[in-house]
Amino acid sequence: TVQKPILVCGAGESLDELTKAAAINGRFFVLAVDAAVPALTSAGIKIDAIAATESQWAIEKAYIGLKGAAQMTKARKPNECAADKNLCQDQDCGPLFLFDLTSRANIARRFDKNRAFYFSQFDKNNFLDRLAKNGLLPKIAPPLGSIGLTATYLALLLRKDPSVPVCVLGLDFSFSAGRTHALESAQSKALYINSNRLRPSSNFAAAFGLGSEKIFGKDGRPVWSTKNLLGYAALFKQFFAKAQNLFDAGQSGIDLGLKRKTLWDIEAAASTDLSLASNPCANSNLDSASNDSGLANDSNRVQNARDFLREELAGLRALADLLSNGDKSEARDKSITLDEQISRALLGREYLYLHFPDGTEPSLERSFLTRVRSQIDFFAKDIETALAAAQS
Known part of the structure; x- marks a missing residue:
């Protein structure tokens, strides 16, 4: 102090x-x-x-x-x-x-x-x-x-x-x-x-x-x-x-x-x-x-960050597959409707759409989901780069 x-x-x-x-x-x-x-x-x-x-x-x-x-x-x-x-x-x-x-x-x-x-x-x-x-x-x-x-x-x-x-x-x-x-x-x-x-x-x-x-x-x-x-x-x-x-x-x-x-x-x-x-x-x-905010010497937090990024990357890939293949997606959960599964996948991932002009709330409109799908690859690449840097 x-x-x-x-x-x-x-x-x-x-x-x-x-x-x-x-x-x-x-x-x-x-x-x-x-x-x-x-x-x-x-x-x-x-x-x-x-x-x-x-x-x-x-x-x-x-x-x-x-x-x-x-x-x-x-x-x-x-x-x-x-x-x-x-x-x-x-x-x-x-x-x-x-x-x-x-x-x-x-x-x-x-x-x-x-x-x-x-x-x-x-x-x-x-x-x-x-x-x-x-x-x-x-x-x-x-x-x-x-x-x-x-x-x-x-x-x-x-x-x-x-x-x-x-x-x-x-x-x-x-x-x-x-x-x-x-x-x-x-x-x-x-x-x-x-x-x-x-x-x-x-x-x-x-x-x-x-x-x-x-x-x-x-x-x-x-x-x-x-x-x-x-x-x-x-x-x-x-x-x-x-x-x-x-x-x-x-x-x-x-x-x-x-x-x-x-x-x-x-x-x-x-x-x-x-x-x-x-x-x-x-x-x-x-x-x-x-x-460096504790991350440099705190192995628990570093591992926690890596785990979070891996889970997020898996979630993005699953969402991308859902948006591309619909009911034929390998990530499809048949216990709920497709719309409900997509809505749950969007929850907590506001970074995919908050920058849209109409992105204050997630939407299931086709035009909205098409734009979301185009964003996923960008953020997935960012996460992959971060994980690669963390391992080097």
């Missing part, structure tokens, strides 16, 4: 207040959202943990040049790194990556030596219930929608007890005219890189586009926001209203309903031993965060 003050860094403009005066190394446990990583690394600020929640391709730009545990420990001797646990024990092991089940898989593979998993319960369905009952889901977090809210929730989870202060910075949920993110963020860098005589390095379309509205920030200055951002800000106020020792360290952006303090006031008031190891590998109470 983390015993020093925790600083949650979003990628809003107020993050510039920190990057222009980077004197916090060693004083705070820095938990950054993925979009804030370039700004912090450019300022020389040591990141202890990253909420790597984003799933879209565009977020990969935020990790350009970032070194993880694999790169930092490559040249070390075996006795200098606990390789059997995939866990570096010194202070240069790189940040701890906190991955959601829906995080971008390429990033999770790239930074695979020092990571933890959690699950934002974005939906309630039978398939997720099956995973939970089989012990295959990591720690569950509420579906907060915004990575800034999720990072704040994770920070409260990581701290040793409520006496450890947590402060947020860069969670603005608003922006000034011409900008959207902190300086040195991937979004701001893209504006500079693509600018020319006819295209300035400013983004006024965000402020004056459809859906944007002018409001006044906590410092009294006019800023712009959108319905979505205002909704996230309102949810932040509601969800974290009763959180103890949670402070707003930003001087700009939307009022979050938190007591406002400077970083230095928070650091000075914290009764903590700042000589504590800042190694993020040892500072987590997520689900076995230090060893």
Whole structure:
């Protein structure tokens, strides 16, 4: 668990207040959202943990040049790194990556030596219930929608007890005219890189586009926001209203309903031993965060996962045979009707149809089942690949 003050860094403009005066190394446990990583690394600020929640391709730009545990420990001797646990024990092991089940898989593979998993319960369905009952889901977090809210929730989870202060910075949920993110963020860098005589390095379309509205920030200055951002800000106020020792360290952006303090006031008031190891590998109470959510060294869970995948693969093949051959299928159970057997086979496999325009509920219509049949081969191949990788 983390015993020093925790600083949650979003990628809003107020993050510039920190990057222009980077004197916090060693004083705070820095938990950054993925979009804030370039700004912090450019300022020389040591990141202890990253909420790597984003799933879209565009977020990969935020990790350009970032070194993880694999790169930092490559040249070390075996006795200098606990390789059997995939866990570096010194202070240069790189940040701890906190991955959601829906995080971008390429990033999770790239930074695979020092990571933890959690699950934002974005939906309630039978398939997720099956995973939970089989012990295959990591720690569950509420579906907060915004990575800034999720990072704040994770920070409260990581701290040793409520006496450890947590402060947020860069969670603005608003922006000034011409900008959207902190300086040195991937979004701001893209504006500079693509600018020319006819295209300035400013983004006024965000402020004056459809859906944007002018409001006044906590410092009294006019800023712009959108319905979505205002909704996230309102949810932040509601969800974290009763959180103890949670402070707003930003001087700009939307009022979050938190007591406002400077970083230095928070650091000075914290009764903590700042000589504590800042190694993020040892500072987590997520689900076995230090060893890949426990799966790397827990043979029971690994075997449980393999058994589940094998059963799921067999179930998919049986369903495919039923859809292709009907009553002549080798998987046919004559004690029930064909429709009933297909309905039971679809139960708990919502991943086969939830992405359909009409996939909120399973249907026995021919057009629906034809599309389901076309999906089975794709997911079966994925499972076969996973089983082959687990055996190698």
